[in-house]
Amino acid sequence: MTDRRALLEGAFRWAVTCAGFASAGAVLLILGFLVAESAGLFLSQAPGEPGYPVGSFLTETRWLPIKNPPVFGLVPLALGSIVVTAGALVIAVPLGLAAATFLAEVSPGWLREVLKPTIELLAAIPSVVIGFVGLSVVAPAVKSLFHTQSGLTALTGSIALAIMSIPTIVTIAEDALAAVPMSYRDASLALGANRWQTTWRVVVPAAAPGLLAAVILGAGRVLGETMAVLMVTGNAANITLDPRDSVRTITATIAQEMGETARGSDHYHALFALGAVLYLVTLATNGLASSFLERARRRMSGAR
């Protein structure tokens, strides 16, 4: 009986340990898989058939996957992702941080209890729905306001993505502001500063690392977003910095072309290479954000 019990204990412990390590291992598995599948593009598949040059993938300014011979240039797609992301942040960061500041520093407690979950509900709206609303409402508005040809522009994508990243920014920024010890505010108010001076000169600087982490995580969310940009940015692989132009992002390219490509073809491997680039960028973004969050945590626990 005791033997059986010890066996059960060991088996249970072993099972949950496996689950823990398997969940963590998934990250490495995904990375390994993306790298392995990308390699199919760059390595020679048959004697006499050289692989696609890495330099060309990184510097070529055209993405022409079905041309003969095909051209797989990362530049226009990466630029598309950057333009849309930058535009979304220009809109979402001021709004998100201001809303977080209102919730943490100005609003009465009962209002915060209502508003914070409501804003988080915004995050529950699926991106395909945001994309559809962008298509049916934002695009016509952009078209008539900026006299663009179709309304399907980088700016339209930025607006849609701003809406999607705001809940992330508000939630994390509000947490960062709320973590600033009350004694900071009390000290500032006691010295005669008013509430706004206290917020702006004391609380916001103290929470800066956490606010930065909020912005970075918002950027990460935008960069990886697929359906909304696929539906509203027009998907032309242009080299442009003008938000009124149509652009095509890395994510939209993967989603749109994966269904049309033959498994094992160069095009197929090129889409995995795009996935690998995207994955590495989001890993770096998350790493950066967690280091800022860690710094914020240390700062707050050091000074009380």
Next chain:
Amino acid sequence: MTEIVAHTLLVLATVVVLVPLFFVLVLLFVRGAPLLGISFFTEPPRDMNKAGGIMPAAVGTLLLMAGTAAISLPVGVAAAIYLREYAPDNRATRLVRLAILNLAGVPSVVHGLFGLGIFVILLRFGSSLLASWCTLALLVLPTVITASEEALRAVPDSLREASEGLGATKRQTILRVVLPAALPGILTGAILAMGRAAGETAPILITGVAFFCPELPHGVFDQFMALSYHLYVVATQVPHVPPELPYATAAALIQIVLATSAVAVVARAHLRRRRLA
């Protein structure tokens, strides 16, 4: 004076942030209203998605939610039990946590690529419900783990000590005392994960969803329809769709997602009350 101006701006920003939520909800239900009757939910689409209802897509979405939860919940809860109850505080554990945190940041389209490579091709599931289940399960796994671990952490140590003091083993304590106490939090995480599974489009687009398939899937190796992808299709891929159709489809999807969140809130409150009684 500056204080009044500054606070007014903060209030304005908060209002601007909230507007899209209500705008989207009102827009979808008002514009979709003409179609949103019982038959819209019970009839299959006809004429290459240009007419008819959304029955197979709605059922497909519910199937996605159930399957995703059924796969991710056991693994996620077990991983959370390891992290909270067994893991030593060392470098390896910190790496495991870091990896799970990073898994949460992987873009959904990358999950789709991975699912295509592993589940569809390597494991020969084909473009299927099963492949999409597995892909989405991995996608929501960090959500399930984080929520479950938080729920386990909220169980007071005195409960564990009392159980072990009565002679129960660690496994018995976890299964009979800690898990039941943590159930509300775990369920909330599971329901959040299901809401996410309902809304995701890019991963299923690559791993198994069907463009037009009026019949329900007969097994897990069949393709299926889903509301999220169906909305993408009727909004962008099919010409001459009646204008209300995409609005009504989006409204149906939002209903499922919001109802899921509401269930999470109610279930949580109910279980918490029962535990207190």
